[in-house]
Amino acid sequence: MKKFYxxxxxxLLFTSHSYADQPGSWEPYILESDNKEYFAFIDYADQDSAKxxxxxxWQLGVFHKDSTLFWIRxxxxxxxxxxxxxxxxxxxxxxxxxxxxxxxxxxxxxxxPKNDFFLTGNQFNIQDKYLIExxxxxxxxxxxxxxDNKILITTNDGNKWEVNIxxxxxxLIHSQNSSALNIIxxxxxLVFVSLCVFLYLxxxxxxx
Numbered sequence: 001m002k003k004f005y006x007x008x009x010x011x012l013l014f015t016s017h018s019y020a021d022q023p024g025s026w027e028p029y030i031l032e033s034d035n036k037e038y039f040a041f042i043d044y045a046d047q048d049s050a051k052x053x054x055x056x057x058w059q060l061g062v063f064h065k066d067s068t069l070f071w072i073r074x075x076x077x078x079x080x081x082x083x084x085x086x087x088x089x090x091x092x093x094x095x096x097x098x099x100x101x102x103x104x105x106x107x108x109x110x111x112x113p114k115n116d117f118f119l120t121g122n123q124f125n126i127q128d129k130y131l132i133e134x135x136x137x138x139x140x141x142x143x144x145x146x147x148d149n150k151i152l153i154t155t156n157d158g159n160k161w162e163v164n165i166x167x168x169x170x171x172l173i174h175s176q177n178s179s180a181l182n183i184i185x186x187x188x189x190l191v192f193v194s195l196c197v198f199l200y201l202x203x204x205x206x207x208x
Contacts, residue, residue: 024079026053031085031092034146037065038089042075054079062089062111071111084146091165093151099131099140106151108165117168124170130157 028043045059060075062085070089084093094107099121106119121140131138144153151163158176163169 024077025081026077026079027081029081031083033085033087033089035087037087038070038085039063039065040083040085040092042077042083045074060092060109062092064089073109073111073113075109086146086149086165088149091149093146093165095141095144095151095153097137097139097141099126099138105140106153106163108163108168119163119170124153124155124159124161126155126157126159130155132156 028041031040031042033039040060040062042058042060044053045057048056058075058077059072061072062070064070078094078096082094084095085091086093090111092109094109096105096107099105101121103120104118105121105124108117110116124140126140131140140156142154142156144151146152149165151165152173153161153163155161159172160174162171162173164171
């Protein structure tokens with residue numbers, strides 16, 4: 001059974017890394033908000049099919065569930081069918097597989113372009129030893145999820161980060177280093193208490 005779980009973990013790591021190294025399909029696609037109230041359609045904004053997909057103009061349209069248009073704007077896709085649409089329909093979130101030290105790894109695209117904001121890889125303070133090398137890139141995060149207009153990201157070093165979308169703020173909410181330090185301090189405290197109890201009992205036995 002242990003071998004089975006070992007192979008399963010290795011398989012998942014391999015497939016996730018392989019997916020990240022696959023070239024993008026550059027096809028139009030649809031995103032849906034978790035509450036099913038909105039959907040986004042990422043599509044070509046021109047009719048020039050003679051050009052390569054990455055040379056063409058693209059657009060991002062967000063619609064209410066009854067298919068009435070909410071907002072639309074220009075869009076620069078990565079070629080991958082990725083992204084999340086927030087439950088209020090106002091933001092498209094992109095959290096990159098790949099690590100870019102000075103490039104964007106988190107993009108928040110708002111219905112008003114002036115409200116867009118971006119985070120670069122170096123803002124997450126990940127040491128090089130935690131970056132996982134693939135065939136052509138580096139991976140920097142384990143997982144992420146969207147909750148209440150916040151992006152919760154776990155990076156490869158075990159740290160947990162929160163991106164507050166309305167406030168445009170990044171904050172560290174759990175540090176793996178602080179957890180390790182807490183474990184050490186608790187262990188030292190328990191050893192100290194055990195030693196005190198041992199000395200107390202020894203003294204009592206000696207007096208009796």
